[in-house]
Structures are given as structure tokens and as C-alpha cells.
Amino acid sequence: MESMIEVRDLVKVFGGFAAVDHICFNVAVGGIRAFLGPNGAGKTTTIKMLTTVLQPTSGRIRIAGHDPVRQPMLVRRAFGIVFQDPSLDDELTALENLALHAALYGVARKQQGQRIETLLGFVGLWERRNDYVKQYSGGMKRRLEIARAFLHQPRLLFLDEPTLGLDPQTRSHIWEFVKGLAKEQSVTVFFTTHAMEEAERVADDITVIDHGKIVAEGTAAALKQATGANSLEEAFIALTGRNIREDEALPAERMRMMRRAWRGR
Amino acid sequence: MRAVWILWLRQLKRYSRSRARIVGALGQPLLFLFALGFGFGPVFARAGNGNYLDFVAPGIITMAIVFTAVFGGIEMIWDRQFGFLRETLVAPVPRLAIVIGRTSGGATVALLQGLIVFVVCLLAGLRIHNPLLLPVALVFMGLISVVFTAIGTAIGSVLRDMQGFQLILNFLVLPLFFFSNALFPVAGLPAPLRAAVLLNPLSYGVAGMRQAFNGGIGFDTATDFAVLGVAGAVLLGISSLLFSRIEA
Numbered sequence: 001m002e003s004m005i006e007v008r009d010l011v012k013v014f015g016g017f018a019a020v021d022h023i024c025f026n027v028a029v030g031g032i033r034a035f036l037g038p039n040g041a042g043k044t045t046t047i048k049m050l051t052t053v054l055q056p057t058s059g060r061i062r063i064a065g066h067d068p069v070r071q072p073m074l075v076r077r078a079f080g081i082v083f084q085d086p087s088l089d090d091e092l093t094a095l096e097n098l099a100l101h102a103a104l105y106g107v108a109r110k111q112q113g114q115r116i117e118t119l120l121g122f123v124g125l126w127e128r129r130n131d132y133v134k135q136y137s138g139g140m141k142r143r144l145e146i147a148r149a150f151l152h153q154p155r156l157l158f159l160d161e162p163t164l165g166l167d168p169q170t171r172s173h174i175w176e177f178v179k180g181l182a183k184e185q186s187v188t189v190f191f192t193t194h195a196m197e198e199a200e201r202v203a204d205d206i207t208v209i210d211h212g213k214i215v216a217e218g219t220a221a222a223l224k225q226a227t228g229a230n231s232l233e234e235a236f237i238a239l240t241g242r243n244i245r246e247d248e249a250l251p252a253e254r255m256r257m258m259r260r261a262w263r264g265r
Numbered sequence: 266m267r268a269v270w271i272l273w274l275r276q277l278k279r280y281s282r283s284r285a286r287i288v289g290a291l292g293q294p295l296l297f298l299f300a301l302g303f304g305f306g307p308v309f310a311r312a313g314n315g316n317y318l319d320f321v322a323p324g325i326i327t328m329a330i331v332f333t334a335v336f337g338g339i340e341m342i343w344d345r346q347f348g349f350l351r352e353t354l355v356a357p358v359p360r361l362a363i364v365i366g367r368t369s370g371g372a373t374v375a376l377l378q379g380l381i382v383f384v385v386c387l388l389a390g391l392r393i394h395n396p397l398l399l400p401v402a403l404v405f406m407g408l409i410s411v412v413f414t415a416i417g418t419a420i421g422s423v424l425r426d427m428q429g430f431q432l433i434l435n436f437l438v439l440p441l442f443f444f445s446n447a448l449f450p451v452a453g454l455p456a457p458l459r460a461a462v463l464l465n466p467l468s469y470g471v472a473g474m475r476q477a478f479n480g481g482i483g484f485d486t487a488t489d490f491a492v493l494g495v496a497g498a499v500l501l502g503i504s505s506l507l508f509s510r511i512e513a
Contacts (some may be wrong), residue, residue, distance in 0.1 A: 005295035
């Protein structure tokens with residue numbers, strides 16, 4: 001089967017530490033793949049390399065047949081992404097955010113209006129299109145970002161913990177939108193999450209990474225069978241151990257707290 | 266091109282919607298204008314240097330431009346922290362287009378802020394000797410805007426959070442402003458100080474603007490223009506280079 005993502009012997013070393021250590025995997029065209037791992041396992045580093053913003057130390061990547069190192073513009077055109085943290089401009093309206101994206105991605109002006117209307121309608125934000133994004137709730141921002149990620153008709157969608165910090169209703173909505181849009185526009189999906197039931201419910205296949213290495217790959221049922229576990233969560237713990245991983249507090253977290261304090265929220 | 270335009274437009278929209286920012290950024294220059302302009306005026310005149318308001322107005326306009334421009338560039342730190350920067354970094358657009366869009370937007374905003382202060386200076390009594398030379402003054406305002414937005418962008422590309430902002434303000438922006446000829450004439454300064462003023466590109470921007478207001482342009486104007494133009498080109502190059510090294 002044709003691959004949308006092809007990764008061979010991918011390595012990323014930060015100052016002597018191999019964050020990603022000779023990983024290999026393929027994601028078939030049209031597939032939905034969950035990429036699981038504890039904090040610091042190498043998920044985000046891998047996604048950054050796949051999305052052209054980080055140079056690999058060695059190894060080979062193909063995204064829709066293109067090399068992110070040599071042909072970053074072709075790769076960027078091929079994928080859409082929803083980051084772990086919001087990446088909207090709060091001071092602009094939803095419509096302006098989408099128009100900005102359309103301009104950055106060179107979406108034909110003729111199609112732009114129609115596509116924006118369709119996508120905003122799909123995620124239920126058309127009525128609120130002229131509101132500033134700062135007036136949106138967390139769930140609405142996520143929906144807007146998902147709509148935005150589909151705007152330039154990508155063939156591949158990256159989602160980095162898209163449901164983090166959202167309530168169960170919003171989560172299930174978000175996955176409906178993603179699955180609906182992905183199916184309708186035949187888009188391949190590659191996502192990370194810590195919510196095992198999401199991975200099990202949404203993904204066709206699951207890849208588990210830990211300490212920079214792929215430790216398991218297959219359907220949820222296959223992973224459970226291989227580890228003799230009753231749930232995917234048990235299987236995940238069997239594969240990655242019980243130790244708690246420390247996540248560093250990034251400057252971004254500190255800034256967010258400062259800004260909130262300044263605004264009196 | 267469309268990417269450059271949309272990023273420019275974004276900066277202008279953000280500026281025009283933030284009245285607090287427009288008014289807030291006016292406070293400091295106006296305070297300087299009225300406190301120094303009227304406070305030092307009599308002394309300056311008695312020393313035989315003429316009208317201090319006419320002298321200091323270009324400096325005050327410059328101050329508004331410099332602070333708005335540097336802040337506009339540094340605003341990129343917010344964009345980085347709040348994620349919007351990543352949206353532009355993964356877009357299929359060369360980094361250079363992003364830098365040009367951001368810098369031209371920031372410079373336009375700084376220029377507008379400078380024009381507001383210019384109007385206030387006129388109301389306060391600034392005399393324009395030859396209105397036909399106003400476009401020359403405008404060119405200098407524009408160049409100062411570009412130079413300092415580029416400095417802000419370069420700083421914003423290197424700093425990861427706002428912790429270093431105070432440092433930049435007190436050890437770079439304020440010295441550049443004070444050790445130009447914005448507030449006092451160069452003649453009669455101690456030699457080291459005069460050297461500092463002469464090495465500071467901002468001095469040439471203020472001098473060019475001041476001469477245009479006074480109605481006399483000449484060989485000096487060309488020198489001022491050349492120095493500021495070269496400084497602008499070099500700083501744009503540096504800021505583009507630093508920006509292109511950002512890892513999302």
C-alpha cells in the first residue's frame with residue numbers, strides 16, 4: 001500500500017542525548033494513526049521533524065513522497081497541523097484568522113470564501129465568525145484550529161494532543177469533526193494523545209514510542225493481545241513501565257501564567 | 266507577496282484595535298515634549314541656541330517611533346509564546362517573506378505613531394519652515410521605523426521570554442535614544458560622548474528630520490540618508506538571519 005508517511009532510521013540527538021533513536025514506521029494513505037508514548041518519549045520531537053521545523057540528525061523521512069529537509073515547501077503544502085497549544089491570533093476574528101491562513105498557503109481567492117464557509121459550518125462556528133478569537137472558549141478555539149488545518153486541502157493532518165484540557169463532550173465533538181472531515185476529504189491522520197480510549201476509538205493503528213524507540217505497533221486489539229492486557233491503558237503501561245516521567249516547565253508555561261495575571265484573569 | 270501583505274495587514278489591524286496601546290505609547294513622548302520642551306526652553310534660548318521646541322520636536326517624534334518600533338519587533342516573543350508564530354513557521358512561505366511582512370507592518374505602525382506625535386508637536390508650536398520638505402522628514406521617520414523594527418525583530422528572534430525586556434530597554438534602547446542628538450546638540454559635548462553620538466545611526470535620523478523641519482537640506486541630508494539607509498540594510502540582514510534560525 002502507498003505510504004503517506006515513511007520514516008526510516010530516524011535519529012535526533014540533542015547534546016549527546018538521543019531523543020529519537022533509529023525509529024522506523026509507515027502510515028498508509030487514508031489511515032488514522034495514534035502515536036502514543038509517555039512524556040519525553042520523543043513524540044513531539046518526531047512530529048517536529050516530520051513537519052519540517054526540526055532538522056533530523058540522520059535518517060530518512062518522506063511526507064507524501066517529499067523530503068522535509070530538501071523540499072520543505074512541498075511538505076508544508078501537503079500537511080495541516082493542530083498544535084498542542086493554540087496557535088491562533090487572539091486579536092483577530094475567526095474569519096480573519098482563516099483568511100490569514102488562506103493567504104499564507106496560497107489558497108485561491110475564488111475558493112477561499114466557499115471553503116471557509118463550509119468548514120466553519122462543519123465545526124459549528126459560522127455564526128460566530130466575526131467574533132474575536134479571544135472571546136472563544138478552549139473548545140471553540142480547537143474547533144477553529146481544526147477547520148483551519150483543513151483549509152488548504154492537505155492530504156495529511158497532524159494533531160498533537162488535540163483534546164488536551166477539554167471536557168468529554170468537546171473531546172467527542174472534536175473527534176467527530178476530525179473523523180468526518182478526514183473521511184470526506186480522504187485525509188490521512190497522525191495524532192498523539194494521552195487518552196487511551198481515544199486512541200482505541202479513533203485510530204486504525206497505534207505506534208508506541210518510549211525512550212526514543214518504537215516499542216510496539218499494531219491495532220489496539222493486537223497490542224492488548226500481545227501484552228495479555230484487558231485494556232489499552234494496561235497494555236500501554238506494560239509496554240512503557242510504571243515510572244512517572246517529569247515534564248520540564250517550559251518558558252511558554254511561565255509566560256502564559258504571567259499574561260493571565262496581567263490581564264486579571 | 267500575498268503572505269507579506271497579509272502579515273503587514275495583521276500588524277496594522279492589531280495596532281488599530283488596541284487604543285490602549287496607541288494612547289499608552291503617546292504618554293512618554295508627550296511627557297518629554299512638555300516637560301523638556303517648556304522646561305528647558307528658556308535656558309536653551311538664553312544660551313543663544315534658539316527655540317528649544319523646534320530643536321527637540323524631531324527628537325520626541327523619534328522617541329515615539331523608536332519605542333513603538335522596538336516593541337513591535339519584540340512583540341514576536343508574545344507570538345512565540347502564544348503559538349501564533351508556529352502557524353507562520355510551518356506555512357509554505359520562505360522565512361524571508363515572514364520577516365519582511367512583520368518588519369514592514371511593525372515599521373508602518375511605528376511611523377503612524379510618529380505622525381501622531383508630529384501633529385501634537387505642531388499643535389504645541391513646532392514651526393515648519395518649508396512645508397515642501399515635509400516628505401523628506403517623512404522619509405527619515407520611515408527609515409528610523411525600519412531600523413528599529415529590525416532591531417526589535419532581531420532581539421525578538423533571540424529572546425525566548427520577556428524576562429530580558431527590561432535589560433534591552435535600559436541597556437540598548439534608552440542609551441541609543443539619549444546618546445543621539447535627540448535632546449541636546451552635539452557641539453560642546455565631551456569627546457567620548459560626541460563619539461558615541463556620531464557612531465549612533467539614530468543621530469543621523471534625528472539630524473535629517475530636524476534639518477527638513479528647519480527648511481535647510483543639503484549635503485548633510487544626503488549623508489544622513491546614506492548612514493541610516495546602510496544601517497537599515499545591515500540590521501534587516503541581521504534580523505532575517507536570526508529569524509531564519511528560530512526553531513519552532
